Amino acid sequence: MIKGNLVNLFTEEIYPAEVEIQEGKIKCVREVKGELDNYILPGFIDAHIHIESSMLTPSRFAQMVVPHGTTAVVADPHEIANVQGLAGVNYMIQDAANVPLQFFFTAPSCVPATPFETSGAVLGPEEIDNLLQRDDVVALGEMMNFPGVIGGDPVVLEKIRLAHEHSKPVDGHAPLLSGDDLCNYIARGISTEHECSLREEALEKKRLGMRIMVREGSSAQNLEELWTVGGDFLVSDDRHPQDLLEGHLDQTLKKAVELGMDPLKAIQMVTVHPASHYHLDTGSVTPGKSADLVVVDDLEKFNVKKVFIKGELVAREGKPLFNVQPLTGENTFQLKTMMPSDFEIQSTGNGENTVRVIEVMEGQLLTEKSQATLESVNGILPGDIEQDVLQIAVVERYGNNHHSNAFVKGFSLKKGAIASSVAHDSHNIIVVGTNTKDMAVAVNTLKKNRGGLVTVGEGVVHSLKLPIAGLMSTQSAEEVANQLNQLQEFTKAMGCKLSSPFMTLSFMALLVIPKLKISDQGLFDGESFQFVDVIK
Structure with a gap:
């Protein structure tokens, strides 16, 4: 039996009640007398x-x-x-x-x-x-x-x-x-x-x-x-x-x-x-429904006191009351060792070239289409840190050895590179960097780790391994979050101002979100749904 102020979502009333549970189901809900402190929610x-x-x-x-x-x-x-x-x-x-x-x-x-x-x-x-x-x-x-x-x-x-x-x-x-x-x-x-x-x-x-x-x-x-x-x-x-x-x-x-x-x-x-x-x-406090209930202390901060699933108390005061033993899983990474030259973008001629640029929007999955003027160096177009125009690439990891290169604005890196095998939705490797050497090191580290996230800066490499499909870890949330926080601090120290740089990076390959994204096959316009050239 659970007692509290029932939040009735059918009549939008709140009143003292008791919820009787039998064999994991809600048996009956009865209004009671008296003043109660906590609130019962589905x-x-x-x-x-x-x-x-x-x-x-x-x-x-x-x-x-x-x-x-x-x-x-x-x-x-x-x-x-x-x-x-x-x-x-x-x-x-x-x-x-x-x-x-x-x-x-x-x-x-x-x-x-x-x-x-x-x-x-x-x-x-x-x-x-x-x-x-x-x-x-x-x-x-x-x-x-x-x-x-x-x-x-x-x-x-x-x-x-x-x-x-x-x-x-x-x-x-x-x-x-x-x-x-x-x-x-x-x-x-x-x-x-x-x-x-x-x-x-x-x-x-x-x-x-x-x-x-x-x-x-x-x-x-x-x-x-x-x-x-x-x-x-x-x-x-x-x-x-x-x-x-x-x-x-x-x-x-x-x-x-x-x-x-x-x-x-x-x-x-x-x-x-x-x-x-x-x-x-x-989803409701209804007789016959699964007894999945939450007890909170108010309807403003929603501090959770107790959680019941199928009538069993499964969490109390912010702590789970059940043990976890994650299953292990297989992984697949088939790609060649990448060289710095693999990330070079050839210019169309000496002098200035106008290029298309993916422009990041903080807090959004959408990107803007932008452009920049870059100076060719020995037939190669490097990024321009002063303009915050960095190189971005996607390296396919399923054995076909595809990769593509483009430019991105909004990561604000002043040095180094960051890379991830979390790249929606095909989850090839995506990398952003200020130079091709660090980009190659980042991608090759992910190949060695068989997935995860990595930062490379001034020869120092830090990584978070994600051994389940290159997407997930069997470690606890605290352990994963601690490693991810460290990576984000390293990324911040390299100049990045984004609040979630790796999650933002992962969506740069999501072609079904406008306006400009990148896949292993090229730079992609999400509005016209076709590939476009990096150099205009």
């Missing part, structure tokens, strides 16, 4: 998250977020699917099964995300159909290939048809899509959107019936811009381990209320709304 649900972006295995992720009141997640495993296909998805499901957190998954719809990059696997309609038959796979994952949807690509449309056949929703991903194209996209049966960065964009999509996921992650933080739109869900999308040490949805709820959102409306966005949309047996 367990929090993150309706859209990529566990891999935490750099933690699912079980380690659970160990971190359950004490913050998260009792369920809808996870899209398309990161590991792009590396290892169904084997990667099965790893996520199997590791998740060892902890109390309720994991629901979506079937990755875009593996690879686009035909303009090299991934480690392909998931076609047959594989999607097999996944959608599972009870713990509750939707078709975010449909990033919006040009394919709009253009009527038969493979894309078949995946959507299969989701509808299995009576499961289709998640969207259509940044900046508007007008007739947006109508076409929605008409295919796509129901959610988490990529809104502007209020006007979210409002247009909401008016057309899309359910808006207001994202507050480590890199993309859209809550302040979008909270007045009246979104349907509060989601994380991508969260780094050091941010998870501070909190999860409890922290998002606190920020939403601080901004002015009604607490009950905010709580609905992480409980009843996602549960209803994905048909989950959780």
Whole structure:
């Protein structure tokens, strides 16, 4: 029996009550007399998250977020699917099964995300159909290939048809899509959107019936811009381990209320709304539902006192009450040893050359198109530290020896290089540097480590190893966060001013986010959906 002030999200009342639990289910809810201190809420649900972006295995992720009141997640495993296909998805499901957190998954719809990059696997309609038959796979994952949807690509449309056949929703991903194209996209049966960065964009999509996921992650933080739109869900999308040490949805709820959102409306966005949309047996204090409950001391700071999942007390006062033994997994890195010359960009002639430049936007996954004038040196175009125009490259790691080079603005490095095998969504190696020698050292270090993050500065190399698919570590969040913090301090000392430089770096290869990105096959314009030359 649990007693407290029940936050009733159906009638939007708060009153003293007791919740009776039997065999993991809520048996009955009764109003009681007296004054009680704590508040009883349904367990929090993150309706859209990529566990891999935490750099933690699912079980380690659970160990971190359950004490913050998260009792369920809808996870899209398309990161590991792009590396290892169904084997990667099965790893996520199997590791998740060892902890109390309720994991629901979506079937990755875009593996690879686009035909303009090299991934480690392909998931076609047959594989999607097999996944959608599972009870713990509750939707078709975010449909990033919006040009394919709009253009009527038969493979894309078949995946959507299969989701509808299995009576499961289709998640969207259509940044900046508007007008007739947006109508076409929605008409295919796509129901959610988490990529809104502007209020006007979210409002247009909401008016057309899309359910808006207001994202507050480590890199993309859209809550302040979008909270007045009246979104349907509060989601994380991508969260780094050091941010998870501070909190999860409890922290998002606190920020939403601080901004002015009604607490009950905010709580609905992480409980009843996602549960209803994905048909989950959780998300409300209802007889017959899974007894997933959170006890907090107020509805402003959301300090979590106790967490129950299936009626079991699984966390108290910020500490998990369950043990974690992450599963080990395989990894794949097949690439040649890179030389400094591999990162050289040939000029079109002596003198000045005008080049296209990817321009980073702090706190956004979007980038701007920019350009710069660079001076040729012996037929080579180096970056220009004074202009903050650095070299960026993607090195394919699946055995085809592809790589491409371009320029980027916004990292502000004054020396050295940083690199990562976390590079959405195909997760080839991505590197930014002030010189080609350090870029080569960085990439070769990742090859030796078989994945992870690395900084190289003045001959000193620091790294964080991610042995699970080059994406995740079996270490605890504290250990991973400590190493990542050290890497970010080294990056800061090298001149970088970005708050999350490695997460920002990882999205420079995400071709389905406008405006200018890079893959192992070249510089890519996300608006025209085609490759463009580095030199104009």
